[in-house]
Amino acid sequence: MKMPTVKYQRGDMVMGRWPGSNLYYEVKVLGLDAKSQLYTVIYKDGTELELKEQDIKSAAGFQSRSRSRSRSPSRRRSRSRSPARTTRRSSSRTAAAVAAAAITESAPSSRRDAKLKDSVEVRLSPLQQTKAAENNSNNKHEKKEENNTANEVNEKSEAVAEAVPEKNQGRYNLRRRKDDGDFKSVEAKVEQLEEKEAKLAAATPPSTPLDFGGKIGAYFWLLFLPAWVLFLLLQVNLEDPSLANFPPPLPPLEAFWDVQALGFVILWILFQAVLYILPVGKLSEGMPLRSGERLKYRTNGFFAIVVSSVAVAAAMHKGFDLTYIHSHFLQLTAASFIISILLSTYLYVRSHYAAPEQLALGGSSGNVVYDFFKGHELNPRIKNFDLKFFCEMRPGLIGWCLINFAMALAEMKHQGLNAPSHSMILVNLFQLLYVVDGLWNEEAILTTMDLMHDGFGFMLAFGDLVWVPFTYTLQAYYLVSWPNPLSLPALGAIVTLKLVGFYIFRKSNSEKNAFRRNPSDTRLSHLRNIPTATGKSLLVSGWWGVVRHPNYLGDLLMALAWSLPCGFSHLLPWYYMIYFIILLVHRDSRDMSECRRKYGSAWDEYCRTVRYRIIPRVY
Ligand SMILES: NC(=O)c1ccc[n+]([C@@H]2O[C@H](COP(=O)([O-])OP(=O)(O)OC[C@H]3O[C@@H](n4cnc5c(N)ncnc54)[C@H](OP(=O)(O)O)[C@@H]3O)[C@@H](O)[C@H]2O)c1
Numbered sequence: 001m002k003m004p005t006v007k008y009q010r011g012d013m014v015m016g017r018w019p020g021s022n023l024y025y026e027v028k029v030l031g032l033d034a035k036s037q038l039y040t041v042i043y044k045d046g047t048e049l050e051l052k053e054q055d056i057k058s059a060a061g062f063q064s065r066s067r068s069r070s071r072s073p074s075r076r077r078s079r080s081r082s083p084a085r086t087t088r089r090s091s092s093r094t095a096a097a098v099a100a101a102a103i104t105e106s107a108p109s110s111r112r113d114a115k116l117k118d119s120v121e122v123r124l125s126p127l128q129q130t131k132a133a134e135n136n137s138n139n140k141h142e143k144k145e146e147n148n149t150a151n152e153v154n155e156k157s158e159a160v161a162e163a164v165p166e167k168n169q170g171r172y173n174l175r176r177r178k179d180d181g182d183f184k185s186v187e188a189k190v191e192q193l194e195e196k197e198a199k200l201a202a203a204t205p206p207s208t209p210l211d212f213g214g215k216i217g218a219y220f221w222l223l224f225l226p227a228w229v230l231f232l233l234l235q236v237n238l239e240d241p242s243l244a245n246f247p248p249p250l251p252p253l254e255a256f257w258d259v260q261a262l263g264f265v266i267l268w269i270l271f272q273a274v275l276y277i278l279p280v281g282k283l284s285e286g287m288p289l290r291s292g293e294r295l296k297y298r299t300n301g302f303f304a305i306v307v308s309s310v311a312v313a314a315a316m317h318k319g320f321d322l323t324y325i326h327s328h329f330l331q332l333t334a335a336s337f338i339i340s341i342l343l344s345t346y347l348y349v350r351s352h353y354a355a356p357e358q359l360a361l362g363g364s365s366g367n368v369v370y371d372f373f374k375g376h377e378l379n380p381r382i383k384n385f386d387l388k389f390f391c392e393m394r395p396g397l398i399g400w401c402l403i404n405f406a407m408a409l410a411e412m413k414h415q416g417l418n419a420p421s422h423s424m425i426l427v428n429l430f431q432l433l434y435v436v437d438g439l440w441n442e443e444a445i446l447t448t449m450d451l452m453h454d455g456f457g458f459m460l461a462f463g464d465l466v467w468v469p470f471t472y473t474l475q476a477y478y479l480v481s482w483p484n485p486l487s488l489p490a491l492g493a494i495v496t497l498k499l500v501g502f503y504i505f506r507k508s509n510s511e512k513n514a515f516r517r518n519p520s521d522t523r524l525s526h527l528r529n530i531p532t533a534t535g536k537s538l539l540v541s542g543w544w545g546v547v548r549h550p551n552y553l554g555d556l557l558m559a560l561a562w563s564l565p566c567g568f569s570h571l572l573p574w575y576y577m578i579y580f581i582i583l584l585v586h587r588d589s590r591d592m593s594e595c596r597r598k599y600g601s602a603w604d605e606y607c608r609t610v611r612y613r614i615i616p617r618v619y
């Protein structure tokens with residue numbers, strides 16, 4: 001590796017700042033990326049990170065210190081993010097291992113040690129009772145620290161943290177110790193400095209590896225995804241949609257444009273936006289951001305789908321022919337595509353005005369195309385209106401059900417039926433159940449990858465507004481022209497498959513969501529978990545002990561149940577199943593690397609314990 005201005009060499013043991021905090025840990029330098037000028041370092045718990053030169057200090061000049069009484073937010077944040085928090089609960093050998101890993105080997109000199117001990121003793125005395133309480137409660141406070149509602153407990157656990165000499169937690173700080181007299185006089189200034197440092201560290205996202213084939217990949221996906229949607233729609237419109245008829249003929253450009261279709265799409269999105277902002281339903285808290293802040297989300301998705309159904313019924317009653325959606329599918333898709341492009345452009349432009357801590361770790365490469373595609377800003381909002389949450393959960397998702405319903409009506413019209421076919425009913429009901437469940441448990445989306453980690457850019461805007469409503473409905477679209485009669489046993493088997501898949505999907509998602517929201521939930525007390533250096537734990541029994549992504553397994557079984565009613569005459573209705581396998585396998589590997597980066601050796605331990613990713617004993 002070429003190192004032009006190499007201050008630290010590979011193998012050097014130095015002190016590295018833990019991102020988002022003002023805490024320093026002993027780390028080993030693995031190398032310097034000449035281009036980004038970032039050092040790759042490895043912490044003692046195995047976590048690898050890329051740090052800027054200013055976040056690295058030579059080990060000399062560092063002194064262990066005991067904690068001041070400050071309760072500044074930056075410090076609170078530091079504590080919750082620091083690897084030192086691995087000294088948390090758990091009788092398992094893993095916990096001990098992680099805790100041991102976080103304890104630095106750089107012991108302070110004996111003189112310093114004695115001084116430290118003095119100061120620690122003085123500070124310990126008023127807190128001894130709390131320390132005892134900590135022992136009695138079997139470290140329960142640590143668990144509750146992650147609970148958003150347990151502010152009181154947080155305060156208590158902070159007091160406990162203060163009582164523990166930092167030396168034992170392996171924490172180091174840039175601040176040099178002063179005699180107690182001096183100490184107080186500079187306290188306020190140092191506080192301010194640390195506050196600034198912490199803000200800066202939190203604001204500057206450490207770079208993460210590029211996904212989706214990097215910069216070149218972003219160009220490819222930008223062109224490929226719309227082209228693929230176009231191909232699917234043209235193919236399903238063919239008299240014989242078999243692959244032998246590839247490529248389908250391209251209609252003239254005017255065929256894509258219909259101002260009325262654009263009007264309907266805009267109306268639909270605005271209608272959903274109005275339902276979203278109505279002060280109906282719960283205000284849920286998202287997961288803590290890098291800044292420590294928790295955003296609030298109006299989770300009234302179920303209300304939105306109920307009102308939407310009433311509105312559609314009213315429109316039909318007034319004479320609106322819903323089969324318009326089938327006959328103008330291409331134009332409606334094109335209109336949504338235009339809106340997704342406009343939205344992505346707006347998102348990209350506004351991301352340049354966002355504060356650094358509001359940017360996504362993964363969408364800050366500096367490359368225009370990549371960041372436009374992947375999403376630069378994490379939670380773009382107009383006042384309290386969260387654009388990512390809204391787009392992911394409302395117009396496309398509810399639109400998916402509306403389109404499926406329109407396809408059922410179109411099938412009746414085209415096939416001259418009095419009622420939709422059994423296959424059409426199954427596809428409609430299965431997917432309706434999926435969407436209604438998602439909206440009913442809308443809060444659970446706040447702990448998913450998209451909401452927590454991914455920026456909002458073209459990928460999600462296009463995915464939410466075009467991909468979901470216009471390709472997830474392909475099975476229903478296909479059945480309009482290609483009916484597939486089902487025998488009773490086949491029908492029974494498909495329904496059973498769907499229910500099994502749904503059960504696994506729902507139970508596993510709810511388990512993880514409940515655990516992330518409140519790790520000390522008594523209903524989860526039977527579950528074993530591995531503590532990690534970040535303060536969060538990983539479930540290692542229950543659903544998340546069977547495979548690493550039980551929710552994907554359930555989702556895949558459901559996807560199979562959606563394709564089976566369409567039979568085996570064509571590959572087209574199996575598109576969702578094939579796409580979904582690719583999507584989830586890729587998502588799983590993306591999540592694995594992200595978790596490996598976040599949790600280091602604790603994640604390796606989890607992977608050793610839970611060996612399979614999605615399908616037990618297979619994959
Ligand atoms: N229909 C579709 O098109 C579609 C597409 C994609 C996904 N989905 C579905 O959407 C749902 C959400 O999927 P997702 O991809 O966001 O992934 P997810 O599985 O909900 O979330 C992954 C995150 O869960 C946490 N986690 C992982 N292992 C854990 C463990 N052992 N204990 C506790 N937490 C753990 C980690 O985050 P933290 O540790 O940071 O909390 C990890 O990053 C899934 O049900 C999926 O099937 C549907």
Ligand SMILES: CC(C)=CCC[C@@H](C)[C@H]1CC[C@H]2C3=C(CC[C@]12C)[C@@]1(C)CC[C@H](O)C(C)(C)[C@@H]1CC3
Pocket residue numbers: 225392393397434435437438439445448450459460462463464467468
């Ligand atoms: C454009 C491409 C190829 C990808 C974009 C992916 C995007 C369509 C999906 C990413 C996360 C997905 C998701 C749901 C829908 C599809 C995505 C947005 C979901 C809202 C469907 C309903 C479920 O109940 C859910 C668990 C809430 C899903 C969450 C993830």
